[in-house]
Amino acid sequence: MTDIVMAMPNDGTLARFRAGRPLPLSVLCASSLIDKEGYKVKIIDQRIDKDWERNLRRELTKKPLLLGVSSMTGAQIGYGLQISKIAKEFDIHTVWGGVHPSLIPEQVLENNLVDMVVKGEGEITLLELVNALEKGKKLDGIKGLWYKKNGKIKSNPDREFFDMNKLPQPPYHLVNVDDYFDYFFGHKLLSIQTSKGCPYQCAFCYNLDFNHRKWRALTAENTVERIQYVVDKFKVKGVWLRDDNFFINFDRARKILEGVKKMDISWGSSGARVDAMARMDADYFRLIENSGCKFLFMGYESGCDRILNLMSKGITAQQILNTNKKLKDLDVIQRASFIIGYPTETPEETRQTVDFVFKVLNDNPHLIVTALLNATPYPGTELFELAKQHGFQPPKSLEEWNDFKFEVSNIPWGDEKHKKQLRLLMFASYFLNKKVEEQTNNPLLKVVSKIYAPIAEYRLRNYKLGIPLELSIASLFGF
Secondary structure (H helix, E strand, C coil): CCCCEEECCCCCCCCHHEEECCCCHHHHEEEEEHCCCCCCCEEEEEECCCCHHHHHHHHHCCCCCEEEEHHHHHHHHHHHHHHHHHHHHHHEEEEEEEEEHHHHHEEEECCCCEEEEEEECCHHHHHHHHHHHHHCCCCCCCCCCEEECCCEEEEEECCCCCCCHHHCCCCHHHHHHHHCCEEECCCEEEEEEEEECCCCCCCCCCHHHCCCCCCCEEHHHHHHHHHHHHHHHCCCCCECCCCCCHHHHHHHHHHHHHHHHCCCCCCEEEEEEEEHHHHHCCHHHHHHCCCCCCEEEEEECCHHHHHHHHHHCCCHHHHHHHHHHHHCCCCCCCEEEEEECCCCCCCCHHHHHHHHHHCCCCCCEEEEEEEEEEEECCCCCCCCHHHHHHHCCCCCCCCCCCCCCCCCCCCCCCHEEEHHHHHHHHHHHHHHHHHHHEEEEEEEHHHHHHHHHHHHHHHHCCCCCCCCHHHHHHCCCCC
């Protein structure tokens, strides 16, 4: 018998072209305590399972206590609703968790396909919910849970953050780990999370509401032990640290890197700030290189100081330039993201950021620009409130949030010409640095990338944005 079904919805247009998929850490971690308590958990991952619907229906015939769905804002919502609709055919309770339901739980619960929402971290809340459903107990004492009662939405108090070190290893046995690797410029990496949250206040980031600027982490010793565990058990040669901000505590990070160095593996990190890298000395850089680091992700965000200040980024364009030049001597790929189309941003300021992109690329041969992302006012962020002041009308239902994603412009400000330019800038930026060729297993897309990449760079470098024919072609493929 299956007690709980946990579903990982598909995640959008661009993701389907990637060579690999990361572990479904959200549902794995949420399942850690219910699995430890002996409940039988089945994970349905729509991203990789071509027969997901048949497999889901088979599990639902076993009448599990509930179906859990994890979702971020955007395309995952539509896929999650597709999964929940099937669960309702079997009269199974549905509980949603993840970033989007945690930020606006009431609106999510207004949907008839959603019975409950776990707000915030789900491990303890989900365990208490499963226990209550199994024993027929009331739900009003479960912290972090929102639910419906007699047609009305009820909310329990938020759950306090817990110590990550008290949780067990993620229940890797619930998935086939061989199906879950990311590929980055020739490196095969398994995803691991060693910390949660970030103390900074970037106005576009979900962390302000979801984690309340609180940073929590596994100890250095525990982190090294967990990495060693997956290296030994799954024979992996690389890990991707999926932390919001890995270098908050330099001493902790140093101990982790010294431990990883002994394993002789590759690693990369999703979270590194410009100002943190600026504070590192030559010895720290040497340790990063010698520990097997292959890439670091940083948010440069803009080349315009006014916009950086509006983003509450806490850095200036000159600081980015200075740190970027310092990083050129670090033999590690640096991945930098940018955001364009911010509220009140003028076409001239957008051009300033595009010119800035090529300035930092010229200064640092190890730099890769991930994309020029369109500003996306996610709920719970300061950007969301700022956007509303400038005419943004938030989606009024869960279904409407499905179409809300960074691949397209969601902004009401600016004229139509500027909006089309923003979309073209983002689309073309994906083809800089041979990223597409390196990170897709789609032969046709590899060929298209080789042909289009020089055109994309010419358009961006010279700001030639007229007649964007490629957007019409891309729309045929769902972009």
